[in-house]
Structures are given as C-alpha cells and as structure tokens.
Amino acid sequence: MNHSICIFEDDQADNLYPLSLTRPVYDLRCGITTLKEKIIHRFPLTEIYLHCREYLMEIVAEDNSGISINNFDDDSCLFVNGRWLPENKGIEELDFSEECIYYAGCEVLAAFLKKENIIKLDFSKPLCFPKDLFSKVKEKHVEANLIHYPWELVNHNQAQITADFNLLGQGGEVSGEIYESVALMNKRNIYVGANSKIKPGVVIDAENGPVYISKNVTIMPNAVIEGPAFIGYSSIIKTGAKIFEGTSIGEVCKVGGEVEESIVHSYSNKQHGGFLGHAYLGQWVNLGADTNNSDLKNNYGPVKVYINGQTVDSKSIFVGLFMGDHSKAGINTMFNTGTTVGLMSNVFGAGFPPKHFPSFSWGGSAGVVEHDLEKAIASAKKAMARRKKEMSKVQEALYRKIRGSKKDM
Numbered sequence: 488m489n490h491s492i493c494i495f496e497d498d499q500a501d502n503l504y505p506l507s508l509t510r511p512v513y514d515l516r517c518g519i520t521t522l523k524e525k526i527i528h529r530f531p532l533t534e535i536y537l538h539c540r541e542y543l544m545e546i547v548a549e550d551n552s553g554i555s556i557n558n559f560d561d562d563s564c565l566f567v568n569g570r571w572l573p574e575n576k577g578i579e580e581l582d583f584s585e586e587c588i589y590y591a592g593c594e595v596l597a598a599f600l601k602k603e604n605i606i607k608l609d610f611s612k613p614l615c616f617p618k619d620l621f622s623k624v625k626e627k628h629v630e631a632n633l634i635h636y637p638w639e640l641v642n643h644n645q646a647q648i649t650a651d652f653n654l655l656g657q658g659g660e661v662s663g664e665i666y667e668s669v670a671l672m673n674k675r676n677i678y679v680g681a682n683s684k685i686k687p688g689v690v691i692d693a694e695n696g697p698v699y700i701s702k703n704v705t706i707m708p709n710a711v712i713e714g715p716a717f718i719g720y721s722s723i724i725k726t727g728a729k730i731f732e733g734t735s736i737g738e739v740c741k742v743g744g745e746v747e748e749s750i751v752h753s754y755s756n757k758q759h760g761g762f763l764g765h766a767y768l769g770q771w772v773n774l775g776a777d778t779n780n781s782d783l784k785n786n787y788g789p790v791k792v793y794i795n796g797q798t799v800d801s802k803s804i805f806v807g808l809f810m811g812d813h814s815k816a817g818i819n820t821m822f823n824t825g826t827t828v829g830l831m832s833n834v835f836g837a838g839f840p841p842k843h844f845p846s847f848s849w850g851g852s853a854g855v856v857e858h859d860l861e862k863a864i865a866s867a868k869k870a871m872a873r874r875k876k877e878m879s880k881v882q883e884a885l886y887r888k889i890r891g892s893k894k895d896m
Contacts, residue, residue, distance in 0.1 A: 490583045491564040492530050494523055495538035497595065498613040499570060501795045503637055505811035505829045506752070506769055508846065508889060511539040511547060513569030516735055516750055517640045518647025519655070519699055519717045526567055528654065529578050534561065538569075541611055542888055549881045557610045564605060566598045566614065572632040572643060574650075580629040588616055588624055591631040600624070636794060637767050637809045638801050638825075644750055645696065645733035648715035652678070652697040663704075676714065680704065696732060725758050739874060747782075749807065754874060766807035771870055775818035775835075782807035784824050792825040793843035801825065811846065813867045813886075820851070829895045831863040831886065846895040860890050 500512045507515070513523035520528070527535060536555050539547045548556045565583060571591075581589060581597055586604065589597040595616050600608075607620050634640055652658065659675040663683030669691070671677055676693035679685065680702035688709035691698050696715030700706070704718050707726040717735040718724060725743030730736070734746050737753030744759060749766040757763055759776035766780055782805050784790060790806035791798050810816075810828040817835030828834060829846030836851030849858040864886060868878050889895075 490530075490532070491534040491536060491561045492526075493536035493538055493559060493564050493566045494526055494569045495566050495614040496540055496569050497615060499594075499635060500540060500613060502635055502799075503570075503640075504795050505809060505827055505846070505895070506637055506767060508830050508895065509543075509546070509769070509812045509885060511537070511543055511569060512634070513537075514550075515634075515640060516737060516752055517572060517634070517643055518649075518735060519651035522569060522572065522634070525573050525651075526569075526571065529573050530565075530567075533565075536561075536564065538566075538610060538614055540613060542892070543885070545881045546885050549879060559605060559610065561602075563599070563601045566600065566616075568594070568596050568633060570634045571596060572634055572647070574632065580627065586624045588621060588626050590626060590628045591633050592628075594633055596629060596631050596633065598624075636792070636799065636801065638765070638792065638803055638806050641733075641748060641750060641765050641767055641807075642803065644735055644748065645715050648699070648717050648733070648735060649696055651717075652676075652699050652715070655699070657699075658697060663702075680720075701738075719753060723758075748805070754871075754876070764807045765805045766809065768808075768810045769812040769814070771813045771867065772810050773815045773870070775816050775820060777818055778816045778820045778822070780808040780822035780826065781824045790825040793827050813863070813870070815866075817851075830889060831858065831867065833858060833863075847890055860887070 494513050496511050500507050503512050514521050536559055538557055544556055587599050598616050657678040661679045662681045663679050665685045666687045668687045669685050669689045671691050673693040676697045679700045682702055683704040685706045686708045689706050690711045693714040698712055698714040698716045700718045701720040703721045706724045710724045710728040712730040713732050716730055719738040722736055722740040728743045729745045731747035733748035736742050736751045739754050740751050741756045741758040744761045747764045749763050751768045752770050754770045755768050755772040757774040761778045764782035787804055790801050792801050806825045808822045808826050811830040814828050814832040821839050823839045823842050826842045828844040832844055832848045834840050836853055838852030840851040847858045848855050850856055871878050
C-alpha cells in the first residue's frame with residue numbers, strides 16, 4: 488500500500504540563519520545529499536508533499552514541479568520534520584498503522600495523522616502539533632537528530648558523507664579520465680563519475696573515509712582530497728587545492744586553497760588561496776583571493792554566533808563562517824570565528840568585519856551601510872549569467888520580499 492509523507496518546517500526554521508533565509512531547512516545539504524533527499528530516500532513508494540514558511544511557497548513550488556506545497560488532501564499522512572537528519576533506527580520507529588505523534592526530546596519529530604486531525608493544522612504557518620488539539624493521539628518518544636543551528640550541519644557532515652556513500656553503494660566505481668601519476672588511495676572507498684577528469688599529480692586519499700566525485704568534475708593538477716569528502720556535479724577543484732576531511736562541495740563550484748570540514752552548497756566560488764574551515768556557504772557566494780576565516784579562538788573557548796536576532800553559544804570550539812546566498816567577500820578579507828553574513832551582502836576592507844553582517848549590506852571593519860537593492864540584484868544576475876543561468880522572476884521576487892520585510896536588516 489502506498490502512503491503519503493509531508494516534509495514540514497516548524498517554528499525553529501529561522502534558527503538555520505542565514506542559510507534558511509532563501510530556502511526551506513530541508514533543502515540544506517549535509518553529507519552528499521540534502522535533508523529532503525535523505526528523508527525521501529528512506530520512504531520509498533510514498534506520495535511526497537512539502538510544507539514551508541509562507542513567504543517561500545513560490546520558490547519551493549518552482550523548484551519542486553508537480554509536488555503540492557502547503558496544501559494537503561489525503562486521508563492520512565506522516566508529517567516529517569524537515570530538520571531531521573534521518574538514521575535507520577529512527578525510521579524503524581515510525582509506522583503508518585495508527586495515529587501517533589513522535590517526539591525527539593520535547594520537539595515533534597514526526598506525526599502520523601488521519602484526515603479528522605489533519606484539518607486542525609494551519610498550513611499557512613510553521614507547523615506545530617499542540618497537545619490540547621491532539622490530546623487523543625498517542626505519543627511516542629524516539630531517539631533522533633534534529634538540526635537546530637547551521638554549525639550542526641557542519642559537525643555532522645563528515646559522518647553523513649560516509650553514511651550517504653554507503654547508502655549509494657558505488658564504492659570502487661571509477662569512470663572518467665584518470666591521468667598518469669594520479670594516486671587513488673583505498674580505491675574501493677572512491678567513486679568517480681562519468682566525464683570527470685582527474686589530472687596529473689592529484690592525490691585522492693580515502694584511507695580514513697570515502698571520497699565521492701560526481702559526474703563532469705575536473706580535479707586540476709596536484710590537488711589533494713582527503714576523505715570523507717564529496718565533490719558535486721560539474722565542480723572544479725583548482726591546482727594545488729587541499730580539500731580536507733568532512734568537506735562537501737556542491738554542484739558547479741570552483742574551489743581552491745585550503746578547505747576543511749566545510750559545506751559549499753552549490754554555484755559558489757572560493758577558487759583562490761586562503762582557508763575555509765567549519766563553514767557553510769550558500770549559493771552564488773564568491774570569496775576573493777586570500778580570504779580566510781578563523782574557526783578556533785585563541786583561548787580554545789566555545790564560539791558564540793549571531794542567529795535570528797540573538798547571540799547563541801554554539802558549545803563548540805570549532806565554528807567558522809556562515810554566508811547567505813549571493814554574498815561576496817573582497818580580496819584578503821578576514822572573518823572571525825562564528826561570523827554570519829546575510830543575503831546579498833558585500834564584505835571588504837582591512838581588519839575583521841563585524842561578526843554579524845546583515846543582509847543587503849556593504850562595507851567592513853570601517854563601517855557598514857545598506858547595499859542598494861537594484862545594484863545587488865544586477866550583480867547577482869551578472870554572476871548567474873556567467874554560469875549560463877538566469878534569475879527567475881520568482882527568485883527576484885523572493886529577494887525583494889525579504890528586503891521589503893526588513894528581515895535581517
């Protein structure tokens with residue numbers, strides 16, 4: 488029997504700032520795939536519905552043709568929290584036989600409901616399942632990982648690359664063009680997709696974790712990649728790059744210099760020298776030459792990060808840079824530990840810029856002013872055109888909507 492699942496956003500989605508400004512939380516990458524892709528993979532033969540914050544509806548609909556958004560009409564459904572990092576033990580706890588709300592700690596992980604209870608939900612808002620409305624529905628507590636903040640995606644990335652690699656089951660398949668003098672260490676733990684080029688002097692070291700290189704990737708001479716690592720479709724790793732463990736680089740990126748335990752979502756550039764560590768870059772980000780971020784304080788203390796209007800103690804000593812879509816950094820930019828940069832901002836100048844750099848801003852340590860919206864959109868369109876992409880009307884409307892709402896200004 489086929490079933491339905493709805494992947495939903497709850498009232499914690501904004502805490503994945505700045506990455507969740509322009510996408511639902513389940514479209515964030517951790518490992519090789521996004522959270523949504525992980526959830527769908529674990530529920531075969533199901534009808535998929537999506538729920539998101541209302542201002543994201545049009546962009547989610549554009550990116551998910553044929554899938555119903557914030558509208559549900561089945562007799563029953565398993566609602567799954569989009570912040571869930573699914574593991575097999577959690578999946579086994581869920582079932583479609585009787586109504587039940589599943590909790591991970593005090594948070595709703597999932598809920599299987601029938602129509603008479605589904606109609607109680609307000610799909611125009613972040614979904615919640617208040618106990619007074621669902622007092623007759625069974626409750627069950629399960630062990631599961633819910634992502635709360637962006638650094639948690641980075642902290643789980645290394646293990647998720649390995650888990651996704653094992654799930655895909657393609658280890659040892661090496662296609663494309665492998666030049667002489669390329670070193671493939673522990674080949675059974677390496678995948679290289681069709682039409683990829685691995686050029687002379689490259690070392691792919693999978694002795695401590697798998698390395699997954701997608702189709703149409705170019706690894707330029709003398710680059711080193713240490714697993715666990717993921718390189719996405721049509722990305723380019725520049726000459727002499729050092730890609731260390733726990734790094735995921737999404738589709739159509741150019742990456743050079745030194746990168747460690749970081750996620751680059753897709754369509755972003757860090758192609759020159761400089762260090763990126765324990766960081767997450769959104770889409771269409773560009774880091775100028777010799778841009779560096781600190782990911783460790785000199786006193787080895789826990790790093791505090793500005794998230795959703797407040798400063799949060801990460802309780803982690805390794806925390807780097809979190810940068811929203813279409814933001815840029817000039818050459819020699821230095822980012823402090825736990826820096827957040829919003830949407831469509833331009834950071835430049837000597838010294839450390841503020842640890843929180845708001846959306847649609849321009850400047851650095853000497854001062855920050857509002858970035859002209861029309862100029863920001865024009866620059867974004869030029870950057871996309873360089874990759875033969877065009878900003879859709881829906882995308883542009885989303886950026887204008889975020890600016891108009893003064894969200895993160």
